[in-house]
Every structure is written in structure tokens, then in C-alpha cells.
Amino acid sequence: MTSKKYSADLSAFTYRRTFRSNLILSVLIAINILMCFSGALNIIGAAADRDAARYLKATYTYFFRTSTDSPDIMPFMLSIPFIFLCAGLAVSIFRYVMGKKSSNVYFSLGISREKLFVSNYCAGLSVIMLGIIVPLAACLIANGIFFGFSGKLLFAFVYILFKVFCAGVFVFTLTALVMQLVGSVIETVVYTGVLLAAPAMVNYTLSNMIGNFIYGAPYTPSGFFENDGSGMFYVFGKNAIYSGLSMFDYPKYITPIGSDNLISFITSERKLSPNSASFYSIGEFKFPLVFALITSVLAVAAYFCAKHRKAEKAGFMGTSPFVQGLCVLAVGPFLAMLAGNIFTTSGMSFPAKRRLIILLSIVIMAVGYTVVEMIVLRSFKKYWQRFNYLIAELGIFLLCCLVVISTLPVGSMKVPAAADIESASITVCSNDYDSMNGYTGPGYFNGGARLDVDCMGKDYIKLFEGFKDKEDIERIISVNEKLNALKNTKPDNTYGGDDEFTKTILSGIRIEYHLKNGKTKVRNYRNVTLGIIREIDELTKSDTMKNMIADSLETITDDNGIAPLSSYQYNIALISPDMTRGVSPELFFDNDARENLVKALAADIREGTLPISRISASPLMGYIVMRSYAFPTYDGDVYTDDDPPFAKPQGDIELIDDEHEEMSFVFHEGASYPVYADMKNTVEYVKANGLDKYFTGGAKPVEIIYGKYSEPSEISREYFDSMIFSAINMSDRQAQLVWSEFNKDEIYYEYSDGLSAQVYYPDYSVTDEDTGIDEADRIDPEDMMPEGSTVVTDEAQIAELMSKVRLNCHLCYEGDYALIVFDNGRITYAYIPVGT
Amino acid sequence: MIEVKNVTKKFGSFAAVKDLSLTVDDGSIYGLVGYNGAGKTTLLKMIAGVYKPDEGETLINGRNTFTDAAVRLNMFYVPDEIYFEPFSSIEKMAKLYAGYYPSFSFDTLDSLCGVFELDKKARLNSFSKGMQRQAEMILGMSAHPDVLLLDESFDGLDPQKRNVMNRMLIDYVAEKNCSVIISSHNLHEVSDICDRMALINGKSIALDCSVDDIGADRCKFRLVFDRDMTASDFDGFDIRKIKVDGKMVTLSVKGDPDETERRLRAMNPVLAERFPLTIEEVFLEEMEEKEYDFKEIFG
Incomplete structure (x- = not known):
């Protein structure tokens, strides 16, 4: 009568049964993993193509990735189903604890709950491992056949297998743990999702708490979504803390994407890649091992929870106030920080904003807790009985706030002594410029409200770094102390006034001190004044700065990091000081000539005759302008990539193309260098090569209208404050407002900021947001100048003014803005600095 | 066991x-x-x-x-x-x-x-x-x-x-x-x-x-007296259920049925009948059923 089917080992029976019934998930995981690492399939295809095969063998040691293109978004996308599959596996295996009926059966069996859990858990691990190892083994074999087996290949295989397995098991284990604690599948899904995101949310909360609560914190508040420019996207921002917690970034963990992803590197070792040997060390297992350790802790916790699992929880929501509270504690402050960063007005003082964020956090946590409780409990009485959990959560949060506010600020506001500093750097938020290369009165020059600066979480461009000279370090220390003094000030968004240079405005200033003891202290500030920025600006006159700019100018490369500035990728033109004529001489298509030009400019920078601010009292001869020509040719209605314009000597060039703005010389990115009479090296070069004749203007000025602005003009100030740093980033913001046809009856104007030319045709109805001028409005040049402007038509006066005008002027607000009307109908918008 | x-x-x-x-x-x-x-x-x-x-x-x-x-x-x-x-x-x-x-x-x-x-x-x-x-x-x-x-x-x-x-x-x-x-x-x-x-x-x-003994320790009686009776007249008994209707009394008593009958007959009823309790009656008595007047509820 006794069944032969009975298994003396109930655990083994449970394991086998669970494994068999979940094999389909193993198959799905295998498909998912194979798509993430389908490089082997590429290899198989490439093997049939001789050229492709040759390329792969010459370029790689092995190849696991999906494609040779980088970045490859597919693995990132495929990591999401991997997470769902591993979580789904846990739900499939442990769903018996969720049902009243199923728990009646399984808990009454002759196997203890803990053994039941362990057997099922091990089966789950086996399912995951099978789903991962089979496709990776297939890739290993394909690589071995194509590239040959090597120690590096085997190491990469083991490394990837281990890392992906850890990621999958983590998700599986966390889900299993949550299932032992809660009573319904919906709670499992929600709470598991929250807990998976919790590390990123907690990281965001803590770093933003520091950034928002501590004046001069090492971290800045983050936005919601940031791109660091290398192709890596960070949800919830990239902060200093974040990079240390890469183990929680599942897509990076699982898939080969991103420049700083270890898997990304190791999945396809390029023969040309530097420092590849450093990856083949045991040390690279550090993060996966820590991850595995955390997973083990969770597994043990799940074991004990399974052992003590109460069957009466099955089918009921709200049975685990602990898990629920944990999720609210993770989500609440996170949402509050996010809201605080997005919605709090920039016009608040630092302490006021801090108070507001704390209040927001309390409100959001209380509301969130109440909403969740009412959904799961559906009883106000039960909600009230568990109200102490909310009190506890709020208490924990406020305690964290107190710790952050009270313990860290002392250190963060302290300015190191100059004697302890090895070198220092100071940077400003790059938000205002598309070129990300400079600073103005940040916030001051935005088209919108003055305080509309968003410098949260932005990457800073280190404009001033490596200062070792005592005088420079002391200047930075002086700036730091003045920034500290602005802590309780309220940013002022009004323009003008006697306190223009002393009132607090918003920007982002980062100071780094590299100490002699090897440590680095970082300070971030948002409150600044134009006066402080001017003080920072003095650093541009230091030898350190000059040498840095000159060095980078001489070694500058294009985007691919291959061709130097002296290559044919850039067209160089000589432009008259009034920007009415431009010539691209054939000389500049000689590499040696280009190199010599760059050397001359660099020498003048070092000697200080070409100031970094590009302002000089010395007479202006003209401009040497460089433009990249990486854009298609316009041929009728068709754009082609053939014969990029400006790839050949142009002779006289069209600074502004009336019909095709994108063909305008000033349209594209580049840099411009004023040539002043005292720039000995450059002037010598220009004269020696007979280039000075091209500095003659192509049109005669017939009218100059000049005046001062009482309010910011989007045209006026934004375009004049550019720095020589634009030479580094190959962008320029010279402003030129031209009328291709000076016709009062036809509104037809265009202007160029050096980065974009905007052309408005008579029948083109558009309102330019930057200018605020509707092309339908018929405007006289005089109407574009502030009230009370002076109109000059006398030739002698015009000539005198023309000797003073500049097309760029950094941080110059005390001078006059000028509109120059030429006899050919062109108009140039310029500036007459004080002191010229 | x-x-x-x-x-x-x-x-x-x-x-x-x-x-x-x-x-x-x-x-x-x-x-x-x-x-x-x-x-x-x-x-x-x-x-x-x-x-x-x-x-x-x-x-x-x-x-x-x-x-x-x-x-x-x-x-x-x-x-x-x-x-x-x-x-x-x-x-x-x-x-x-x-x-x-x-x-x-x-x-x-x-x-x-x-x-x-x-x-x-x-x-x-x-x-x-x-x-x-x-x-x-x-x-x-x-x-x-x-x-x-x-x-x-x-x-x-x-x-x-x-x-x-x-x-x-x-x-x-x-x-x-x-x-x-x-x-x-x-x-x-x-x-x-x-x-x-x-x-x-x-x-x-x-x-x-x-199961056999489920009703062994209790019994039901129907009594008719020559005078009007009240529940308090039966205070000496372990009454499980009693209904008094003038001279007629129906009651369920826990205890030895024979002894209970003897004691009831000592009260000189005109008529005394003894009935065994059904399992339902025992169940209902023990469950302390409340008397609901549904006419009042739905009326």
C-alpha cells in the first residue's frame, strides 16, 4: 500500500519539484541574458565576413557585448526584464505563503517552514544560475573558437557570471524576504520595488540633505535626471556619494554599458585600451563580493522570517507595519528632497529653504504614511492604533536632520589655513552657457528671472584649478570666507541699483582644497555676489591661468581627441574689428602656418598682451576666428555631407548667409581671438604673412547709437561675457546683430551670438524669445537701444567711437552698449567698455 | 491521541x-x-x-x-x-x-x-x-x-x-x-x-x-398547574430554558432527569410530561440563542 513515490528527503523533493516547475523562468532569463551579451552572435556573423573578422581580431581580445557601438542602450533596457524575472521567480516559488488556502496545505505538511523555505530558495538559485550560465557559456565557447581561449577570456567569463548572478540573486532574495513579511502579492510588488530603489533614494536623500542643510557642503543638491556628458545617465542625480554605491546600480551591474562600468570594460577588451591589465585582478571582485554579502544577510533574514511566518497573515494587507514603515521612510524624505529641489523658490535664504524642506518632508511623510495605511487597513481605527509608527518615522527623520545640521557644518564652513593647502581650485556653475565654458554674473544673465539659475547637480567645469601660488591660494581663501558670510542672506533678483555688486545672487561655486596631508576638502556654495565673482575673475590674471590656457590652446584637439587645432578640421578666418568683413586665406590650410599662429597666440597669452578677459586698452586690429566645419553642405533643398564648407580657402567669406543661416560663418562653434596692437607675437605673425590687410572693414559705419541699459537686455549682456576659455571648448559668444537689408518697411533681421544665427524672413512669423522682439513689429535700430541713447552720425565721432568698440567684454556693466549701422545695411551690436 | x-x-x-x-x-x-x-x-x-x-x-x-x-x-x-x-x-x-x-x-x-x-x-x-x-x-x-x-x-x-x-x-x-x-x-x-x-x-x-450521552444529563418537561406560575417558582432547578404561559410551563432542566422529575412532581402539577432533548435542542440551549422578533425588525 505504501507509495514508492514518497521521498525520505522532503527537502530534496521540494527542491526538485520547485526547480522543475520554474524551468520556464530559467529559459526566459537565459534569453534575456543572451540578448545582453549577444556579442558572440556578432562574432559568428563576423566570422563569415573576412573584413569584419579581421577588424574584430585586430581590435578585441574577446567580445561579450551586444554591439561594437558605444554607448549601447540595449543592455540597459534588457536589465529591467532581468530584474522582473528574478522577482517574478520569487513570487512564483513563494506564493504559497500569500494564500490562505495554500498556506493551509503547505504549513500542515510534514516539513518545517524553514526547511520548506530553504529548499525552495535553493531551487530558485539554481533556476537563476541555469538561466545565466547557459548563455554565458555559449558566448564563452564562441569567443574561444573565434579569438582563442585565454586566461583573460576565462576571467571575464567568471567575473561576468559572478556579477550577474549576484545581481539576480539579490533581487530574488529581497523579494523572497518581503513575501515572508507581508500578506499580499500587491504589497510584495510595491514594497520590493521600493526597497530595490531604496539605496538610490536614500543616497539621494542623504546627499541632498547635506547639500541643502549645510552651507558650503561637499555635495550639491541634485536634479531628478542628469547626464554627466559621457553618455551615463543618472536617475536622481550624480553626487559624490553615488559613485561609491555603484553596486546598487542594477543596470550597470548587470549589463555592459557606460564608460565607467566594469562590466562594460571587461565585456570587450579592446586591444588598444589602456590599463586593461588592472582589471584582471582579484580586487575587481570587491563590489560583487560585498553585494553577495548583503544578499546573504537578506537570505538569513528571510530564513528566520519564514520560520516564524504567521499563516494568519496570508491574504491580508497591512500585516507588516515594519516593511511598510521602512518604505515610507525611504520614499518620504526622498520625495521631499526632490520637491524641495524642484519647487522651492530660489529667492529664499539658505536657512529658510532648509526649514521649508524639513517641513515639506514632514508633510509628505505624514500624508504618504496616512494614504498607504488607509489603503491597506481601510479602517481609521486601525490607522489610529498604528499611529505611533508615523511618530517613530518622523522622529527618525528629524534625528537624521539634526545630526546632519549639527555635526557637519562646523567642518564644512571651516576654511583651511593657507599653509596647509597644496593647491586649490574654484569653479562656477556652467549653466548659463551652452558652451559650458565660462561664467558671467550667474543668474544675472539668464533670459528669465534673475534667480532662475539651476545649478543643482550640474557638472562643474573646473575653470580655475591647480593654483599653487600663495597669492592665488589666498585669493581663493578670501573668496571662501566671503561666501561663508553670505549664509543668511536672501538672494535678490532685482537688477541694477547701487548694490549691484554687493547683493546676493544665485549661482554655483565649488572650491576644492587639496591639502598637504593628501586630503581634499570640497565646498559648494550657491550664494554669491558679482563683487565676489569679480574677485574670482582676478585669478585669470595669474600666471597659472595664463599658462594653463596657453598650454591647452597649443595642444587642443577636436572631439575625437585625434586632430590638433592645427588640422584642417577648423577653418581660420581674419575678421575686421567691426565684423563687416571676413577672409579665409589659403595660408591657413598649411599645417605649419596653423601651428605657428597658435604658438603666437599662446605666447601672447603668456605674456599677458592677449588677456584672458579679452579686454585691452590697446587698439584693436581685428579678430582671428576659428570655426569647425563639421556640418553638411546645403545644396538647394538638400543637405549633403560632401565638401564641407570652409574646408577650402574661401577668400572673402559670408559672415552671415542671408538665405541659409546654417551656412553662416558665425553660425558654428569656434573661438575668436582679438588681435590688439600690443600682441607682439601675433602681430608679428600677421604682418609677416601679409594678413593685416584683411583687417580692413568691408563697410563704412554711418551711424552709432549708444547708451546704457537699466534692465538686462537678453541681447546685450548675455553675449559679451565670454572668456578666453572658449578657446578651450571651441565656442564663442560674440554677438553680432546684422541687418542684411536695412529696410524699415521690411522687418528682416538676424543676429548671431556666434553659436547660432537666427534668421527671420519677412514672411516668417516667429517671436524670438531671447530678444522679445516680434518680427511683426517694425523696428528701427534706435528702438533696439535703451531710452535716452545717443545717436551719432558725425564721421569723426564715429571714427573715434569705432576705435573703442569691442565685440566682447567680460563682466563689463559700466560701459555703453552700441549699435553700429553700416552703409551696406548691416548692423553690429557692440560694446564700449569703460576706460577705452 | x-x-x-x-x-x-x-x-x-x-x-x-x-x-x-x-x-x-x-x-x-x-x-x-x-x-x-x-x-x-x-x-x-x-x-x-x-x-x-x-x-x-x-x-x-x-x-x-x-x-x-x-x-x-x-x-x-x-x-x-x-x-x-x-x-x-x-x-x-x-x-x-x-x-x-x-x-x-x-x-x-x-x-x-x-x-x-x-x-x-x-x-x-x-x-x-x-x-x-x-x-x-x-x-x-x-x-x-x-x-x-x-x-x-x-x-x-x-x-x-x-x-x-x-x-x-x-x-x-x-x-x-x-x-x-x-x-x-x-x-x-x-x-x-x-x-x-x-x-x-x-x-x-x-x-x-x-454522542450517546449528549442529552443524558438534561431533560425537557411540560407541566400544567392549577395556578398561574412564574419562573421564580423554579429557582431551585438548573434551568436551561423556560417558558411560562399562565398555568402551563415548558422547561428544560439540566441534571439527573429522574431526580428532576421527582422534584417537579412534588410541586403538584396537574399534568407533567417528560421528553428527551434532541441534539438540536441541546445545541441551541448551549449556544444561548437570542430570541429575535423579526416582525419588529421588518415591520
């Missing part, structure tokens, strides 16, 4: 079972009767090891059913809410149970499927409620347990099938000398098959005796 010792089970602040004790001997069928929500299912789940008692313990042959999983190898629990694996058949479920029950017999399974005329390969979710109960019973019996816990297992069965089930259980108990606990709110169903019964009332045992 099944022993339940002073078990208490609470769900939050609500006590489903409070300080409850009972004993089920080997070779007996024990009936558990009570109104809806009396705690029958909770008690059975504690014995089955599904619930952990907050106080007290449940033992099978001296071994705790919650902490000692091995004791459950020879115990089968048929719950009120039947569970089958999704898309499973009797055969598939049999493979599950066969892995966990050392005495599971596929021969027995086949035989019982024939008796109840159930297709063991058909999907269980295509069965009617009654057929599903039969299927669960078949699976339970095929495990040849020493302890069988049945929670409302006869609910939904037609009289013919119920009769077959009764005979099967009686024969099984006699053959295996095992212990069976059946919970039900159908008194007849329980009284037909059980040796002993327990009435659970208000979370504890109100009555625990053999």
Missing part, C-alpha cells in the same frame, strides 16, 4: 479561541460543533500546525504539532477552503502529497476514485464544489494518515455521497485505529458518525461528551 491543552489564539485583540482543552482518543471520531465563528476552524488549524497557539499547545501522541514537523507526516488536514495547485488534477495533486506522506498509496487513490466516480486526470477546477470535496477526501484518505482533520468536509455533498463518505470513514477508523476530528455546524451529520462531540460556544468548549 490528540491533545489540546489550554490553547488560546488571538487575532489582534480578538480571541478566536480561549483556554480550550480537549482530548481525542485513538480509534475515535470526534465531532466539533459550533455556530459560525465559534472557533472550530481556528482550533483545527492549530492542531494541523498551520496556526501557532498564543498560549497552550496541541499534541499528537505527546509531540507538539507546530514545532515538530515530523508529527505531521502522518496527519492530513482537509480544510474548509480547499486548495489545489493551478491547473492540477487529482493525479497531479497526488504526486505532490505522495512526496510528503510516507504512507501515500496510489492504489488507494485509484480505488477511491472509482468509488466516487471521479476522473483523476480531469482538471480539478472543472469539478463542482461537492466533487472537489470528494477529491480532497480521496487524497487525504490515500495518504493513510493516523490523524485526519476534516473541516466542513461534508458540506456540499449529496446524501448518497455523504453516506458513502460516512461508511468510508467509519471503516477507515476501525481499520487503522486512527483519530479523526470532524468540524461541522450540521448536528445530524456529526451525530451520525461521531463517537464524541464537543460544542464550542464563545471560544471555549461548552459541552464535551459522547
